Amino acid sequence: MIAIVDYGMGNLRSVQKGFARVGYQADITSDPKKMSGCDGIVLPGVGAFGDAMDNLREAGLIDPIVKAISNGIPFLGICLGLQLLFSESEELGVHRGLDLLPGRVRRFPEGERVPQIGWNQIHIQRETPLLSGVPDGAFFYCVHSFYVDPARKGDVIATTDYGIDYVSIAGEGHIFGVQFHPEKSQDAGLKILSNFGEIAG
Amino acid sequence: MLAKRIIPCLDVKNGRNVRGVKFSADQDAGDPIDLARRYDEEGADELVFYDITASAEKRDIVASLVRRVSEQVFIPFTVGGGVRTFDDIRTIIEEGAEKASINSAAVRNPDIINEGARSFGSQAIVGSMDAIRRDSSETDSVDLWWEVVVDGGRTPTGKNAVAWADELVDRGVGELVLNSIDADGTKDGYDIELTRTVADRVNVPIVASGGCGGPEHMYDVLESGHASAALAASIFHYEQYSIPEVKTYLAERGVVVRPLLDLGL
Numbered sequence: 105m106i107a108i109v110d111y112g113m114g115n116l117r118s119v120q121k122g123f124a125r126v127g128y129q130a131d132i133t134s135d136p137k138k139m140s141g142c143d144g145i146v147l148p149g150v151g152a153f154g155d156a157m158d159n160l161r162e163a164g165l166i167d168p169i170v171k172a173i174s175n176g177i178p179f180l181g182i183c184l185g186l187q188l189l190f191s192e193s194e195e196l197g198v199h200r201g202l203d204l205l206p207g208r209v210r211r212f213p214e215g216e217r218v219p220q221i222g223w224n225q226i227h228i229q230r231e232t233p234l235l236s237g238v239p240d241g242a243f244f245y246c247v248h249s250f251y252v253d254p255a256r257k258g259d260v261i262a263t264t265d266y267g268i269d270y271v272s273i274a275g276e277g278h279i280f281g282v283q284f285h286p287e288k289s290q291d292a293g294l295k296i297l298s299n300f301g302e303i304a305g
Numbered sequence: 306m307l308a309k310r311i312i313p314c315l316d317v318k319n320g321r322n323v324r325g326v327k328f329s330a331d332q333d334a335g336d337p338i339d340l341a342r343r344y345d346e347e348g349a350d351e352l353v354f355y356d357i358t359a360s361a362e363k364r365d366i367v368a369s370l371v372r373r374v375s376e377q378v379f380i381p382f383t384v385g386g387g388v389r390t391f392d393d394i395r396t397i398i399e400e401g402a403e404k405a406s407i408n409s410a411a412v413r414n415p416d417i418i419n420e421g422a423r424s425f426g427s428q429a430i431v432g433s434m435d436a437i438r439r440d441s442s443e444t445d446s447v448d449l450w451w452e453v454v455v456d457g458g459r460t461p462t463g464k465n466a467v468a469w470a471d472e473l474v475d476r477g478v479g480e481l482v483l484n485s486i487d488a489d490g491t492k493d494g495y496d497i498e499l500t501r502t503v504a505d506r507v508n509v510p511i512v513a514s515g516g517c518g519g520p521e522h523m524y525d526v527l528e529s530g531h532a533s534a535a536l537a538a539s540i541f542h543y544e545q546y547s548i549p550e551v552k553t554y555l556a557e558r559g560v561v562v563r564p565l566l567d568l569g570l
Contacts (some may be wrong), residue, residue: 114426116400121376126570150426216307219428219479221510222533223308223350223563237480243308243563245381247403247428265306288381288403290345291568298570 106130106304107142109169111159113149113184119297122287126294128301135141142179144304147185148287150247153193153209156184157201166202173204178278178304181232183248186274186281190252207254210211219249224284226262226272232236234273234280234299235261242292244272244284251283278303308487308563309527310350310534312512312550313541315340318357320366326543338373343380345539347548348565352378353406353536356386364393368400375401385433385482394421398429406431406482409455412462412469415476422477431512432478436466436499437486451499458486470503480510482536488516492539495522500530512536520546520554527560 106123108116110132123130123146130146131138139145147169160166161220173179181189190201193209201209212218223243228235251270254260264272264283272283280300286293307548315337316323322334341352354374358366367384384397386404394417397405405425411418411432418432421430435458436451451466465513470481483503485496504511510533513526517537526532542544 105413115398117399118375122379123400125379150428155407185359199306217508217510217533219509220307221428221480222310225308239566241565246307285381288379290379291570294379294570295568 106146106301107138107143108132108148109148109165111149111156111165112132113151113156113159116148118287119146119148119182122294122297123301126298126301128297128304132167136164136168139172140175140177142172142177144180144300145172146180146182146300147188148182149184149188151184153184153187153195153201153250154197154199156188158198160188161162170202170204173279176278178265178300179280180300181281182287183283183285187250188250189274189279189281190254193250194237195250196266205254205274205276205281207252207259209250210253211250212266212270213268218248220266221247223289224266224272225262225284226264228262228268229260232261232275232280233303234275234296236299238292238295238299242258244282244286244289244292246272246284248283252281287292303305306561307513308350308561309532309555310512310535311548311562312351312353312534313344313349314353314514314538315547316355316357316538317370319360320358320370322419323357324537337370338377338465341374341378341382344548345380348552348563349380349548350563351380351534352382354382354384354386356384358387363387364396366394368440371397371400371402372382382434383431385431390425391417391420394425394430396488404429404480405429406433408433408435412453412455412464415472418473418476418478422479427477427479430478431480431482432470432473433482433484434466434469434473435484435486436496437461438496438499449498454486466499467503467506470507474507474509476540478509480512481507482514484514485516491516494518495526495530495532495535497525498547500526500532504531510534520551523551524555524558524560527555
């Protein structure tokens with residue numbers, strides 16, 4: 105079973121339906137105990153970084169998630185869930201993140217419309233099972249004002265051009281995060297959910 | 306590169322389409338899910354459901370529609386038409402739509418935008434406005450301006466569309482839909498000046514609406530009008546143009562559009 109973490113940051117049902125479409129059962133849960141027993145953890149989310157960390161903390165989810173990941177359970181962060189993997193964010197003040205990947209979350213510079221809303225394409229920087237069967241240059245649906253700036257080059261899986269080249273997929277080992285919404289990105293996105301389902305086993 | 310978006314708009318009433326090929330305006334034209342799936346398969350970038358249900362059960366009908374769409378369509382979609390209260394927005398978002406589009410209710414109670422953006426994020430709140438061209442023959446001003454109207458174009462508000470766009474953005478909308486009442490239904494093209502004036506002024510994406518008669522109009526409003534997305538209803542419902550035809554036309558002229566990617570899922 106894949107656990108979709110419910111911590112009060114947006115609608116999770118679309119993610120669940122996306123997994124169902126590609127044949128994987130995913131349960132929406134806020135139960136910290138479920139983190140250790142599942143096959144994979146998905147952390148979606150929209151909203152403010154600081155609120156998200158507060159909600160995770162209040163729900164007692166931070167330690168169980170970090171422990172499950174260190175025990176090898178595959179993890180997929182979506183949108184804000186990608187950003188939360190990093191050390192800190194500069195959204196509305198400086199907030200500490202889960203710090204599973206070193207780096208910082210930054211606001212898009214002046215020049216383009218913010219938030220970025222719409223379909224943008226990925227430029228794959230390194231091979232990963234998460235992108236198996238997904239062509240370089242594929243378009244995904246993006247909605248965000250902030251982006252991740254990993255400290256380690258090896259954590260960059262794909263980049264996207266929006267005035268700057270920002271990191272749209274990051275990860276290390278069995279930890280993955282995507283800035284776009286795979287559950288709203290038609291076949292390209294469903295393929296990523298399907299790949300994650302397979303990684304989770 | 307960020308692609309320009311092509312957005313079909315489906316008019317629905319009591320959970321059914323109200324327009325479509327082979328049907329007159331007031332006949333039942335089928336299940337909107339079928340039409341939504343077709344547009345999705347053809348490569349629509351997003352869908353808008355414009356709900357004109359007027360009954361007391363409106364919210365339940367909309368909730369059921371949104372739930373069914375989100376089970377079968379894996380592209381973003383917006384629900385608009387008579388979104389009046391915070392609870393209306395909540396229903397639309399919690400049942401699985403990305404965005405709620407708010408028009409007349411924002412004029413009557415602008416705080417609904419702040420409340421919606423605070424609870425669901427700016428990306429979930431679309432400010433939609435209907436605007437009518439006013440020029441010096443109608444006012445003392447020598448400048449062209451646009452007046453915001455509500456109730457489907459019937460009621461003038463005295464508000465300047467450009468100032469209203471500023472206010473909607475300040476209050477937290479993540480996107481603006483500009484519907485030209487002058488152009489709506491004409492098939493003579495979008496109001497390029499209105500679109501460009503607002504697009505150059507505010508920093509959120511602009512969705513142009515009203516007047517589309519073919520792909521050349523979409524090209525004009527995306528290029529000259531600086532819109533991020535073009536919305537159309539009739540040309541798709543009545544199958545005058547398909548989405549692939551429109552996208553091919555645009556791509557041949559250098560507009561970045563998302564090609565359809567079929568991975569068999």
